[in-house]
Amino acid sequence: MRLLRTRAELLSWRHLEPDRPLHFVPTMGALHGGHQSLLRRAAERLDGRRPRVLLSVFVNPLQFGAGEDFERYPRDLERDGQLAAEAGAEALFAPELSVIYPDGPEGGTRVLAPAPLQRELCARSRPGHFDGVATVVCRLLALVRPDRLLLGEKDWQQLVILRRVVADLGLPLTVQGCATMRGEGDLALSSRNRYLQGGERQQALALPAALRDLGAAAAPGAPAGPLLALVRQRLQEAGLAIDYVQLTAAHTLRPLPRVEGLSLLAAAVHCGSARLIDHVFLMPRPPIVAIDGPAGAGKSTVTRALAARLGLVYLDTGAMYRAVTWWVMRQGADPASAEAVAPLLQNLDLQLSRDADGGQRVSVNGQDVSEAIRSPEVTALVSQVAAHGCVREALTDQQRRLGEKGALVAEGRDIGTAVFPDADCKVFLTATVSERARRRAEDLRQRGFAVPPLQELEASIAERDRLDSSREVAPLQQAEDAVELITDGLSIDAVIQALVDLFREKVPEEAWPGPGGQPRA
Template sequence: MQVVTEIAELKKAVAAHRVQGHSVGLVPTMGYLHAGHASLLAQARKESDAVVLSVFVNPTQFGPNEDLDRYPRNKEGDLQLAEANGVDIVFLPEASEMYPRPSATRISVGGITDKLCGASRPGHFDGVALVVSKLFHLVGPDRAYFGMKDAQQVAVISRMVEDLNLPVEIVPCPIVRAEDGLALSSRNVYLSADERAQALVLSETLRRAPEWLAEAGGDAEGLKARIRARIGEMPLADIDYVEVLTYPGLAPAFGAEAAESAWIVALAVRFGKTRLIDNRLLTRQEIAEALASPLQAAKGE
């Protein structure tokens, strides 16, 4: 496993694989790796001759009052996990390497970045799009792997790739959860025992979303109300948002467009100082079954 910290080293290491005709898979991360990241690396290892892992806490996606300085870091642990999962190249740049001077270029993906986390964190996805674009140009991967825990990020990167005709396939990978159901996140380390116990309400409400949607007669607003009420029973929970939108277009979940799309139930909730996100996709079949529920039929009478 090669560990490189400079762009020139990264390009040289990737080129050595390219001259051998190797396909390249990229897993971009901010480090403090866990089993969720390991699942991305495992998928990349199956599908690529060479796997590149980037570990970079990207300052351009953090707002002025966010946790850039507090974001957990564990270089040695990250390298151990990378080696255990067959990574070929680890790119560990400093901020000064990625941004030798403040970037004058912005990449903004309109429409799908002004809601959910984009509404709560203005400019966040501009920073994400910029750094991912830089990594794509530096590595030139055939495929790039992203976890669906941040489903909005997957939608943003996929749209950027489509709009700019970038020659990379985006591979979304399933959410990995702890045994108790909590979605794995580097920020989980900040949760107290009580906060973690109450945070399980997120996966609970998502698990019950199809049932509650049917009880609401297929009405997205009714589902949101049920979820907000349940989360609100947790005294340590501070809701940022509960949304039900089409996916990946992130349009309101009603009307003709919504009938032809999957839906996403997306949550962002703070427990103490820790902001957690989670989500669940509802398939067209689940939505159709909810719309065919007795309550929906009664509404139409």
């Protein structure tokens, strides 16, 4: 592992392998298992490429207030280097003060963190702290120029603020939050845990226990007042000096009068000379991801993989409309006539199930039609059938019932607008008509069907877009709060990773860990 002390050394190292993505973990040193977890996450291959991992160690004076522990903050660069190397860091950037602040901490440009995110939680008792954090991180990002910045969810307010700063400044990188690492008694790992003496470590365990126990008992809609009072009582009984106990919206950090949406129950306490922070997330139901977009954009392929990656159920709503279309064709009814289609829905038993490999199977009245509904004949007529109000009403009701328990990824044409308007994460996945025609030709070829000329496929896809977008009931359109993701030129792995990143901007790992569960030291 390389030790970099100057700007020139950093730039020289950064240019060694420019084709590899650079993942960056900024710290103030005094490394522990939580930092090592971030470094191991930073070393993971995300889209088939092996990243370079850089750690920085810099105790930033701008984020310490008067009377805080800047002078006695633990510093041990040699030990930090050993722990970083063990966790996969390829280089450690440990600059002198003059490298970060050439004109001194007070003499250079300052970055002001967004005011609305600095009204509650730690900002109330640490004025100027997050401005100092935003300033030093922006300076580090300008020097390092990483592709991905990894931060712990333990400092949730800091993560929310830095995500906003990166977005507001249009910085070309991804901010990845990683779940809090916990040790014995669920105490969140922190460099300041070193200040705990004798019985104080046992005393500190009351903080995660109070938040965990009382947060788990809080029902959706429960008023904040009694909940916060109970947490304060538990902390005071343990002899902890309370800085704050608050219930806020997870992403805006505004105080909440009751448990609603994704809520953050957070507290800061003093235990001896240590100031400790912790939180839990409260969710009314497991998350729902809505992925909409036009035909041929690759929604089914990536949605299925995304569901497996996040530990969610995959709901292929397009297959449901294809199954109805297959049934209409099987009955010899006119697919363009709502009057002819409506009676066929009365005796329709449409079931979705999963096979041994996790794929979705579709049956109509007991017959497996998973392959039959992918034929060109069904594809040509599905937009006509799906446009009928009776069809959309019947299937939308069924989809909503499937989604009442949450924990699913659904894809289709109107998932984020009509079916799950309250989805936690909405994406409009699309591609150019020419790209979708190319993918459709490849899919037909692999399935053994005849492949029409590309020009004919492009015309067919464009017409289907027109029909889907102009139908009277639930037309194809991008939800106002959906993020558009154009997939031209992206590999499947890259699209899946982009979807994971969008999901994690909305749903923290601590709120929905996924298949692996919460990490521990």
